[in-house]
Amino acid sequence: MNPNSRGFYGQYGGSYIPETLSAPIEEIKEAFEKFKNEESFQADLSYWQKEYIGRATPLTYAERLTHFLGGPKIYLKREDLTHTGAHKINNTLGQILIAKRMGKKRIIAETGAGQHGVAVATVCALFGLSCTIYMGEDDTKRQRLNVYRMKLLGASVRPVTLGSRTLKDAINEAMRDWVTNIKNSYYLLGSALGPHPYPQMVTEFQSIIGREVKEQILKKEGRLPDQLIACVGGGSNAIGLFHPFLEDKDVSLIGVEAGGFGIKEKRHSARFEGGSVGIFQGTKTVILQDQFGQIEETESISAGLDYAGIGPLHCYLKEMGRAKYTYATDEEAMNAFSILSKMEGIIPALESSHAIAYIIKEAAHLSKDKIIVCNLSGRGDKDVETAILYSSKEEVNN
């Protein structure tokens, strides 16, 4: 599903940007349109996907978890096994190949959990481009391992000290840098968000996840799965899994947002629980905002889901009834983090743990002959410190 020529999926999407960005956005749009169908670009992309990212990633049958929950057959799409350990690299590779063809020498990016930042720093090192990453100061603290990784890869990491000091502030700051250094710089946005053509471009480069799943599940089971499940921050890993299945109406699609500390307490990042339509960071989408249109602060144990907006295509899929969205709280995600580690020997990212948490809650309601695929969007090594902190707080509370 592609947006209309002005970047809209129904009423969502578009391009709401300061005038200075009009020309560079147009330039990216033209480059993306030109290269995405070019044979040499596609050959280049496939080469690096295979030789560098290590694609295709496995679709692992989670046998012990399946038996433990006593419900449907659970498969995990192993994006945690990509080079750098998360799905983010699919997008950064695609976009850097475009940036290179555009002749850009400097890459700017934002990062929340640090996985996108690491994936950007990695491809910049691979192709010898200069790299500047903006990261909210609070996130640099809870993800300091990733900060070190980015620096090791040669990137300059700039902590953002204004606003709420998380992902949204990093995006603001990255855009300010871009507006100032348009001539030589390319803004490599990490999720299916922002002004057109970013949502479409990120969807395109992440859709490899769903395309592989389709092929793999047909080989293993001889049929399509009944349900696809993914966590949704900006929504890039979810849209990557969902997109190739949009026309397969019997496959239900479920996105899991971050319920944070709690929905009632208004300490969460679940846009579809109390959010409303607004215009934020270049796109018209559902956002968490107050009655005056100020963006609200969000909360989640997982930095990658801690964001007030959601990709416009998700809003459209929800409106059309094609995908359903729910949420998992911090507590449920932490529990899933621990269960998957013990049951399958896979430590999932806290983001992906939200999707696992949904399965743990809902598996009992699905019969054993059903098949579900969960996108394990990243590995959890980066989250071990957060988990230690969380469990020590729990001990104090109990």
Add this chain to the structure above:
Amino acid sequence: MKSINDTLNKIRQNGKKAFVAYITAGDPNLNKTVELVETISEAGADIIELGVPFSDPLADGPTNQKASERALKQGCHLGGVLESVSKIRQKGIETPIVLFSYMNPLFRFGFGELSRRCREVGVNGLLPVDLTPESFLEEERHFKNALEKERIEPIFLMAPTTKTSRWKLIEKETKGFIYYVSRTGTTGVSDKLSEGLLGKLKEVRKVVKKPLIVGFGLSKSEQVKTLAPYCDGIVVGSAIVREIETAKNFKEAKKNTHSLVTKLKESLI
């Protein structure tokens, strides 16, 4: 109340240049905004831009970002800004007022209601920072219709990166003036004029007839003097906001903004 258009035409006819002053509404609070507008008008500002505070001002540099944060902490929102404009008009201040705002607070308020309120309280123009004229004509055309109905003047930006092919479109959709962004970057003070600016303005001037007002980064008399022959006026924002931020008390803030506006206005002539 004078319209932006009439004001600028008159200034042009007299062979003079317009001085546009920007402050963030609600910084340090809305009552003081009313007083500051009075001060700045007295000092000779021809048009006043009031920034509507927003949580995520991605086109603004640190000075205006902090002003926005201070205003939001005071609980300032669009409804309050409109009320303060009403108070400004009650004081008999007739200087045209433009609201400089990100789209979301406007969208949330509702374009119809917003336009009606603007007309009622005496706002002349609206400058939506993150809206292109293309979106204004297409997806947000109800915004355009609402403004037209209440005769509120939309103002659009033109930037050094704007393609020549879009100059005419911007001129057509902007009503009061064209706000020419002097450099690629965010709002905020800089010491020098950006390279190639004067040449760019000459080119634009050949194509575009509506008043051309240059802003972003201006704070010094020399900059203003150099620019004056190439445009119809200038905007000074962050430099004024900085005076308000750094003054020891409000009395001093008023005194300092008054003298800054007076000084820069004199350099224009």
